[in-house]
Amino acid sequence: MKTLILNGSPRKNGNTAALIKLLTENLAGEYRIINAFESNISPCVDCGYCRKNGACALNDDMSGVYEYIKDCDNIVIASPVYFSELTGPLLSVCSRFQAFYCSRRYLNIEPIGTWKKGGVILVGGGDGSFGTAEKTARILLGQMGTNTFFPPVVSQNTDIIPASEDKSAVDDIIGLADFFTANTNPF
Numbered sequence: 001m002k003t004l005i006l007n008g009s010p011r012k013n014g015n016t017a018a019l020i021k022l023l024t025e026n027l028a029g030e031y032r033i034i035n036a037f038e039s040n041i042s043p044c045v046d047c048g049y050c051r052k053n054g055a056c057a058l059n060d061d062m063s064g065v066y067e068y069i070k071d072c073d074n075i076v077i078a079s080p081v082y083f084s085e086l087t088g089p090l091l092s093v094c095s096r097f098q099a100f101y102c103s104r105r106y107l108n109i110e111p112i113g114t115w116k117k118g119g120v121i122l123v124g125g126g127d128g129s130f131g132t133a134e135k136t137a138r139i140l141l142g143q144m145g146t147n148t149f150f151p152p153v154v155s156q157n158t159d160i161i162p163a164s165e166d167k168s169a170v171d172d173i174i175g176l177a178d179f180f181t182a183n184t185n186p187f
């Protein structure tokens with residue numbers, strides 16, 4: 001089993017990192033974490049290449065991520081909410097999924113093929129709803145070929161309780177790991 005985790009937090013010992021650590025400790029198989037704030041991945045510049053070719057013209061670390069997306073079984077989007085959205089650098093990395101979108105829309109080619117399970121992990125200080133970030137994450141997971149989703153794991157009051165001590169979030173992370181491990185994908 002292979003799991004890709006896209007991390008939108010810049011904080012190495014922050015709340016998102018704590019929940020990702022707990023998830024990976026409970027995951028079977030291998031995993032790969034992409035830290036959006038540190039990655040060598042440029043944003044999409046809408047050059048139009050993928051409309052005709054179904055692949056991206058930019059040559060950077062996203063090439064390996066595209067391959068891992070195609071290959072993996074599970075994908076997680078994990079992020080703090082910044083002004084109720086996923087963080088900017090994470091959205092920047094995810095803008096490169098335009099290659100998948102264009103392959104489907106303009107070339108009628110399914111770029112991923114195998115179907116995957118998806119999960120969303122969101123943390124926030126306690127000042128705002130998660131609805132916008134959840135919706136964005138679901139759109140992005142869909143672009144990566146996920147078709148079965150675990151309910152979002154949220155820790156909404158990190159200013160008061162760190163995510164690592166938020167029992168509900170911790171329990172839900174274990175549930176997410178179990179969901180990935182179980183052989184329940186009907187597709």
Ligand SMILES: Cc1cc2nc3c(=O)[nH]c(=O)nc-3n(C[C@H](O)[C@H](O)[C@H](O)COP(=O)(O)O)c2cc1C
Nearest residue numbers: 009014015016080082083084124125126127128158
């Ligand atoms: C620029 C910025 C915007 C933020 N916007 C929100 C917000 O809209 N709602 C909220 O609950 N917390 C917000 N926060 C707080 C973070 O989401 C919170 O501190 C979170 O736990 C940080 O996660 P991390 O430790 O994984 O980086 C914001 C923080 C920053 C720096």
